[in-house]
């Protein structure tokens with residue numbers, strides 16, 4: 001008989017993010033990520049009531065390369081402290097990220113999310129909808145589409 005394997009239902013993200021149910025808590029996760037990325041400025045745009053305008057969180061931190069996005073951002077429950085130490089590389093801030101689950105905050109606060117990031121002159125971006133997410137049978141088999149991966153920033 002072949003070996004047995006655990007699988008991870010996509011519902012895990014929701015269970016892990018139960019504390020981020022409110023939009024405020026979700027925003028805090030994203031601002032914490034900006035802090036950890038040594039950002040000086042975070043701009044937050046909130047939608048006007050009763051409109052479909054997006055929530056936009058825009059930070060001027062280090063950003064991620066496409067490779068970092070794949071290797072670090074998408075790795076669920078990865079321990080930032082183990083990976084990069086307790087303090088940020090550039091500004092020696094005490095890092096806030098610990099559990100490696102802040103990444104789900106966007107989808108807790110909205111039906112679709114788009115992440116755009118720039119590092120070393122290159123942009124990487126992806127989009128994801130809560131519907132795609134819910135439809136995936138297993139979190140590891142959720143296909144996340146790159147958008148504009150190779151364009152210059």
Ligand SMILES: Nc1ncnc2c1ncn2[C@@H]1O[C@H](COP(=O)(O)OP(=O)(O)O)[C@@H](O)[C@H]1O
Pocket residue numbers: 029033034036037059061062063064072073074078079080096097098099100101102103104
């Ligand atoms: N705004 C950002 N700028 C640069 N890197 C980011 C940003 N947001 C997330 N990341 C990267 O993705 C990783 C995962 O983020 P997250 O899921 O919030 O977990 P944690 O913050 O606990 O590590 C971070 O450790 C960081 O390496």
Ligand SMILES: [Mg+2]
Pocket residue numbers: 029032033096097098100101102103
């Ligand atoms: Mg975080």
